[in-house]
Amino acid sequence: MAMTKAQGVSVTLRNIGLAFGTNVVLRDIDLDIEPGEFFAFLGPSGSGKSTLLRLIAGFGPAPSGELSIGGQNVTHLAPWKRRVGMVFQNYALWPHMTVRRNVAFGLEERKLPTAEIRKRVQAALEVVGLSEYADRRPAQLSGGQQQRVALARTIVVEPRVLLLDEPLSNLDASLRVRMRREIRELQQRLGITTIFVTHDQEEANTIADRMAVLNDGILQQVGSPMDLYDRPKNRFVAQFLGTANLIAGTLVETSGGSLFRSSDAIEIPLAGGSAGKATSHAMFRPQDLRILGREETITQGELLLTGSIRDREFLGNLIRYSVALGERDILVDDGHQMGSPAYAVGASIEMALDPAQVRILDA
DSSP: OOOOOOOOOOEEEEEEEEEETTEEEEEEEEEEEOTTOEEEEEOOTTSSHHHHHHHHHTOSSOOEEEEEETTEEOTTOOGGGSOEEEEOTTOOOOTTSOHHHHHHHHHHHTTOOHHHHHHHHHHHHHHTTOGGGTTSOGGGSOHHHHHHHHHHHHHTTOOSEEEEESTTTTSOHHHHHHHHHHHHHHHHHHTOEEEEEESOHHHHHHHOSEEEEEETTEEEEEEOHHHHHHSOSSHHHHHHSSOOEEEEEEEEEETTEEEEEETTOOEEEESSSOOOSSEEEEEEOGGGEEEOOTTOOOOTTOEEEEEEEEEEEEOSSEEEEEEEETTEEEEEEEEOOTTOOOOOTTOEEEEEEOGGGOEEEOO
16 A cells, blocks of 8 residues: 655744743744645744744644644644644654554554554555564664654654654764655655754755744745845845855945945945945855966956955865955855865965855845
């Protein structure tokens, strides 16, 4: 018996708020998750992402606002009536039960016929590749196998929405990479709407169709991983999603167009009508800068910057330099290949920056 592909449902949050006394945990969250979408909640510890996931599951006090799943208002509905499945960070497996019994537990609680339980458990174990481990106990399994059991136990009850609360955090680095790929493939095969909580931006980038970045209970930005990385709305998103160089300054209009000017007279011409608030930040990534060799010059439209190297880090595929530029240090990434020389600390270097790669942030 093969598991049938699910009909994905939407998850909609409108003005969701949650507070414990004077401690506000979530503030006016508005969010639309599409049917069948793999969506991630991303943010640092204490940002509210796990609280928001548990709220969707129905755990804890009811929030203000409205939560709908598949068009049904479930804000005040009990967890077992929402038809969602949740995989916890520690997997929460019954240690005294076999894999088969762990997976069957939810179906037995629903008092399904024995033959139906047997078929659905076998199908779920086949989906996660654990059929041959059905009679083992959790202690006899690796961390990755235990995670698969937790997934099988959740999908066997055919939830409308699959919720994953940092399910990879207990695994070593190489296993995390493999398991996130397996989870993504499983989600695509089943077609189930899935929400994944993580504090790891690499995990979110590689696994999610779209993601929401949270901080201090506030939804900072929603979009695809590439859109959020390339076009962050504020400094928090820019710095949380990778490494960012930020330069404070002002936006001015000149006869030639918009211009960003820092306090130490670094000037970056901007395309289009970019002038807005009196003060803001110019943001660009370390890889947006190009170190010029002895015979190289900037191309038309590029900005020439000169600085001295304060420090460097060898990261394998690249060398990251900390470069003194005016009143600040900026980071510059230079690709590394075997035999390529590294610049010495203290050396003066010239860098080219394409203004089209510069983003202006209001906050």
